[in-house]
Amino acid sequence: MNTHTPTPIQWHFAERAQRLQSSVIREILKITMRPEVISFAGGLPSPDTFPIERMQAAFDKVLSTNGRVALQYGPTDGYLPLREWVANSLSIDGVTISPEQVLMVSGSQQGLDLLGKVFIDEGSKVLVETPSYLGALQAFSVYGPEFVSLPTDDGGLLPEAVETLGVGARLLYALPNFQNPTGRTLSLERRVALVDICARLGLPLIEDDPYGALNYRATPLPTMLTMHPEGVIYMGSFSKTLTPGIRLGYVVAPQPLVRKLEQAKQASDLHTAQLTQMVVHEVIKDGFLDQHIPATRALYAARCDAMLAALAEFFPAGVTWTKPDGGMFIWVTLPQHIDSMQLLDAAIAQNVAFVPGAPFYANDPVRHALRLSFVTVTPDRIREGVEKLGKLIAARL
Amino acid sequence: MNTHTPTPIQWHFAERAQRLQSSVIREILKITMRPEVISFAGGLPSPDTFPIERMQAAFDKVLSTNGRVALQYGPTDGYLPLREWVANSLSIDGVTISPEQVLMVSGSQQGLDLLGKVFIDEGSKVLVETPSYLGALQAFSVYGPEFVSLPTDDGGLLPEAVETLGVGARLLYALPNFQNPTGRTLSLERRVALVDICARLGLPLIEDDPYGALNYRATPLPTMLTMHPEGVIYMGSFSKTLTPGIRLGYVVAPQPLVRKLEQAKQASDLHTAQLTQMVVHEVIKDGFLDQHIPATRALYAARCDAMLAALAEFFPAGVTWTKPDGGMFIWVTLPQHIDSMQLLDAAIAQNVAFVPGAPFYANDPVRHALRLSFVTVTPDRIREGVEKLGKLIAARL
Secondary structure, eight states: OTTOOOOOOOOOOOHHHHTOOOOHHHHHHHHTTSTTSEEOOOOOOOGGGOOHHHHHHHHHHHHHHHHHHHTSOOOSSOOHHHHHHHHHHHOOTTOOOOGGGEEEESSHHHHHHHHHHHHOOTTOEEEEESSOOHHHHHHHHTTOOEEEEEOEETTEEOGGGHHHHTTTOSEEEEOOSSOTTTOOOOOHHHHHHHHHHHHHHTOOEEEEOSSTTOBSSSOOOOOHHHHOTTTEEEEEESTTTTOSTTOOEEEEOOHHHHHHHHHHHHHHHSOOOHHHHHHHHHHHTTSHHHHHHHHHHHHHHHHHHHHHHHHHHHSOTTOEEOOOSBSSEEEEEOOTTOOHHHHHHHHHHTTEEOEESGGGOSSSOOSSEEEEEOTTSOHHHHHHHHHHHHHHHHTTO | OTTOOOOOOOOOOOHHHHTOOOOHHHHHHHHTTSTTSEEOOOOOOOGGGOOHHHHHHHHHHHHHHHHHHHTSOOOTTOOHHHHHHHHHHHOOTTOOOOGGGEEEESSHHHHHHHHHHHHOOTTOEEEEESSOOHHHHHHHHTTOOEEEEEOEETTEEOGGGHHHHTTTOSEEEEOOSSOTTTOOOOOHHHHHHHHHHHHHHTOOEEEEOSSTTOBSSSOOOOOHHHHOTTTEEEEEESTTTTOSTTOOEEEEOOHHHHHHHHHHHHHHHSOOOHHHHHHHHHHHTTSHHHHHHHHHHHHHHHHHHHHHHHHHHHSOTTOEEOOOSBSSEEEEEOOTTOOHHHHHHHHHHTTEEOEESGGGOSSSOOSSEEEEEOTTSOHHHHHHHHHHHHHHHHTTO
16 A cells, blocks of 8 residues: 555535635735745734843743753633733723633634624624734634625724625624734723723624734823723734744633633643743743833834835826825725735835735625735835835736 | 723624633643642643654744745645645545545644535534534534434443434534544444445545544544545644644545535635645655554553553442553542532542543533543652542542
């Protein structure tokens, strides 16, 4: 038998396997790994912000003082001192979050998968922003929901639309701070209204907040979690404030839901690496993020400004874009007849990359929009890349 | 709103959420963490085997030479040099496994979840051994399969039973080496027969092999993967040979299936920590496991022998047990009227713990069996614990 050529058998997959697709972003990223490409496509943080030496010292310390625990199987809900840190960091505005409301996960993408697993049956109604975060659409899709696209304007989603669209829905998924992909921020007034409507409907509201700490201009707005802890599922991550490669995030929710998510996590991967959690706790426990994040903010804010300036200089009339107060992304709307997927082909030929807008729509994809990330590119290269894009767009007008 | 007591809302969960339960083992482990308890309940490797200093040196090296890559997002399929290492390690007996057939996962529990996600629809027939690994039953259960329990004897599963039971099934899940929970090993003859029947039926055969390297007596048998690489899905792990706390395993399968599993992984958690994979590669690339595993084997073999000797000395007539050639577990069958769950209560009162057998059965639980793990307990304490158990059993005869 050992001499067979491995010609694969046609196996019978589950129906949900048909719904699995590779993310267009990760496909584009493969193309844009070449150093000559000016890539605005990534959702990657800048490696300039990674606290490498501090991580190294923490690995040394945790392994030398506590290696037998750090390298052993650990609890499914996560490392208690880190859960305590998360609970404390979110206990503001008079609200107390307990460590028992915190589940550590392997990056917040896993939180999305666990929420899909626990909440979504085939055909369940799930409300999402228009456009929404691609990774969430991908995670939820596996479970076969019916996505309902919530109307939005420059200020993000319109809460009043939830009054009718939210009836009978299982989940509402929102990214209120510097949204991926648009960079938009939901105003305080809209947060209050959204929380109120969801509470009245008994509709679980997912507040996905990976970028909240990356505010460049405005004073941070309160989380929806603090407005209504019994109805909001909050998701946080260390990917944008520390490093994404370690895969560490958290879900904060009312206890009965956390216990259910914990069971789902146990079946999915037992637990998130104990060593990673102990090291992150070691890195952040004495207030390191308070010193570290301002430097990240300053770096990204300068690049955001450079991109906004370049867009104003080089993009032709008829093109509009968002002016984010934080985060990593600017959303560009082209004249309706320009297809951003075709523009991408032309751009890649000139060594510039971005992500076309269509994949971010759960329904009715808009083909004349695109997402630009500014955080991994230097101001000079931002200017150079935006100038090239501007010319490509102008040639199509 | 900030003064609400968080009284949780009754949210509408997915049907599959009802099927999620906490593993009885992890519940028992919480009880048995007290140092005075002699615990045979764990499935944990002994921390005496963790190569802590070597891991520490590898973290130092990877972070200092390649920190910007190690801490960044990485590819979903895994770190290429490590996939190459895995492919090489499995390319034996004239079979070549390519790195493109390897998907790195966050512990092999995640491999089980991804296989469930890709293969199992509600009601799909999934064949498992009697008894089978609890974590697999848990991972698959989420997707609502109909489990079919394959008949077994002291030599493991009976391949001929698959001829009829396997018709129309989606998966067959087997643990051929030192099975969890029974410690049984499938003979070469049965492996050949099983592979042959699965190939004829076009039935995907999962070969879960976390313990294969821990052989104490016999010469290792060939993997079923090498017998039929186009029909076998092989799962391996670094949990038992290096350390479990880092959560690192792999799935090896024909390429079209690996690509589908890769999409499922992307939706589940994007990728497994790049840093972890680079560090493990650094640790093992120069043949470290060849020096390291023999010491683990020697430690565990001595403890296995100590337990077998104690069982022979202290367990009364009418009780039988398996004599494993490797791995971590011995399976004890009590006289039919003794309920191992009730025995556990009495044992815990005397500071001895084990896992009752019933949860390892997909159907028709056997209540007079139990699993003993010998790897984390010293020979003296093994003798002491087994003596206490023997008296408790004798008192019930």
